[in-house]
Amino acid sequence: MKKVNLRLPLLFLLVMIVGMYIGTLFSRENKKNTMSFPLSFSSSSKIDEVLRAIDKKYVDEVKSDSLEDLAINALLEGLDPHSGYISAKEFKSMNESLEGNFEGIGIEFHLLNDTIFVVNAISGGPSEALGIRSGDKIVQIEGKNLVGKKVKNVDVTSNLRGPSGTKVTIGIIRHGSSKIVNYTITRAQIPLNSVDVAYMADATTGYIKVSKFAATTEEEFLNALSSLKDKGMKDLVLDLRGNGGGYLSAATALGDHFLKNKELIVYTEGRNQPRTDYYATETGEFEDGKLIVLVDEGSASASEIVAGAIQDLDRGTIIGRRTFGKGLVQDQLQFEDGSALRLTISRYFTPSGRCIQKSYTNGNTAYNEELGERLLRGELTNVDSIKQDTTRYVTKNGRTVYGGGGVKPDIFVPLDTIDFSDFYAVAVTTGSVAEYAYNYADKNKTTLKAYNTFDDFNQSFAISAKAYAQFVGSVVAKQKAKGVRGADISEKLIKLQIKALIAKQQWGDYGYFKVINQRDAALSKAMQVLRTN
Secondary structure (H helix, E strand, O other): OOOOOOHHHHHHHHHHHHHHOHHHHOEEOOOOOOOOOEEEOOOOOHHHHHHHHHHHHOOOOOOHHHHHHHHHHHHHOOOOOOOEEEOHHHHHHHHHHHHOEEEEOOEEEEEEOOEEEEEEEOOOOHHHHOOOOOOOEEEEEOOEEOOOOOOOHHHHHHHHOOOOOOEEEEEEEOOOOOOEEEEEEEOEEEEOOOEEEEEEOOOOEEEEEEOOEOOOHHHHHHHHHHHHHHOOOOEEEEEOOOOOOEOHHHHHHHHHOOOOOOOEEEEEEEOOEEEEEEEOOOOOOOOOOOEEEEEOOOOOOHHHHHHHHHHHOOOOEEEEOOOOOOOEEEEEEEOOOOOEEEEEEEEEEOOOOOOOOOOOOOOHHHHHOHHHHHHHOOOOOOHHHOOOOOOEEEOOOOOEEEOOOOOOOOEEOOOOOOOOOHHHHHHHHOOHHHHHHHHHHHHOHHHHHOOOOHHHHHHHOOOOHHHHHHHHHHHHHHOOOOOOOOOOOOHHHHHHHHHHHHHHHHHHHHHHHHHHHHHOHHHHHHHHHHHHO
16 A cells, blocks of 8 residues: 655644634743643663663663663553653643643743744733733843844743742833833742633623633633623533643533533543543533534543533534544653653543544554544545544434544534635744734734724724735745745635734733634534524
C-alpha cells in the first residue's frame, strides 16, 4: 500500500482550528495541559543497574538524568499513546493549569514583531492594581532589553512567573510616549478560568464555553449558570469544542448538574482497577431545560465523558463532529525530583457501556496522525465518510449509538472550508491576522473608545475595504506572499476575525466570542434546533 503523506492535511486542519479559535493566540503566563492525581513511586530494577554501570564504568561522562529520561521514554513507547514521562517543570505547569491558578504578575500578552504587548491585565491581579493596561509594551524585564531580539513565549513566561511574594521589575512604553516607565510588581496567585465565556444567545438561551476540566470548573460553571438564569435563561448550549479534558472528577461534577438523581454518568475499569461507578446526585442545577452540547475533533477525554453521558441518557442533543476518541484514564506516579510517570490504569465507559477510545494498535505515529486522516478521507466535511467501530449500543430511549473512536454527534455540522484559501493559510500561520488587529486597535484607541457598549461596537464597527486592502498588502510584503491567491475568497472570514480580536482587547473573551460566533455554523444549528423542538 502506498504511504500517504499526512503533513499537508494536518497543516490544513491546524490552520482551520487556529482560524476558528484565533483568539487563543494570546498567551497567559501558563500552559494548558491535562493530568490526574499524584501518587508516590519508587522501584529498583535492571534499568537501575544499567544506569549505575554506565555512571561508574562508561568511557565518557554522561548525564544520568538524560539517560534516565531516555530509558523511561523508551519503555513507555511500547504502551498506549497517553502514558508518558513528565519532567518536573512540565508537571508543575500541569498542576497550576488544572488547579485553577498560577503564580505570576497577572497579564495576558501577545508577541508581535519581537515586542511583548499587554492584551489584558487579569482582573484582581497585581498588574491591574498598578495600572498596567491593554496596549502597554513590555520592553524590559529586570533591566534586560527585550526589543529587537528573538523572544519566545516561554522566555516571557519564565521571567514573569515566580513564587507569590517575589518581585519583578518590568519596563513599559505606553502608546503615545517613548519613555520607559518601570513597574516593580509583587507576584501573586492568579486565577485561571476554565469557563471562557457565558452570555445570552437569545432571550431564553444561554451559551457557556468550557475550555478544560479543572478544579474550579464546577464553581465557575455554576456562577455562569446562575447569572444566565437571572437574565431569563431556560435552555442551554454547552460548548465543549477544543476542550482536551482534565480531571475526571470535574467532568462528573459538571455532568451531575444535567442528570437526574442516581443516573449513571460514567464508570471506569481496568486490569488492576475494579469497576467504579459515578452517579448523578440530587444537586443538579440544570436537569430540565433543553440542552445542546457542541463537540468537535478537539473534544477529548473529560469532554467525551460529559457528551457521552448526555447522549446515552437522551438528556440533550450532541451537535458538531466526531470527538477525539480518548477513553483512557491516567494516574500520575510522582518521583522525588518532582517529575512524574503518567500511566494509563483503566478505561472509562459511558452509561450504555461503550468505551470511546480510538485504536492505537498501529503505533503512536499513526495515532497522532489520525485527525489528519479524517480530513484526508473527507470525514470533517461529509458525515458519510465517518469511520468508526460498528459495535452497537442502545441509549436510554432505545436509540442506536456506536462505541470506539469518539462520540459521533446526533447532528453533524461539517468543517466550514468555503472561505479557506492559500492566502488565508499564510495570514493565519504567520500571525498576521492577530498582528493587524492589535496594531489597528493600538492606532485607533480614541475611535474605539467612542463605542460606549459592546453592542454599539458590534452593530456599527466594520473593517473597511480600504483597511482590508492595507492588510492584504502588509501580508504580501512581510511574508513575501506575492502571487498567493485567495485574499478575496477569505475576505469575510478574515474581517470577522480581525473584528473579534479588536473586540477582545476592549471587552475580553466576551467580546471575542460574541463576534466570532456570529457565523458559527454549529451554534447556528443549535439555535435552530432549540427553536423548532
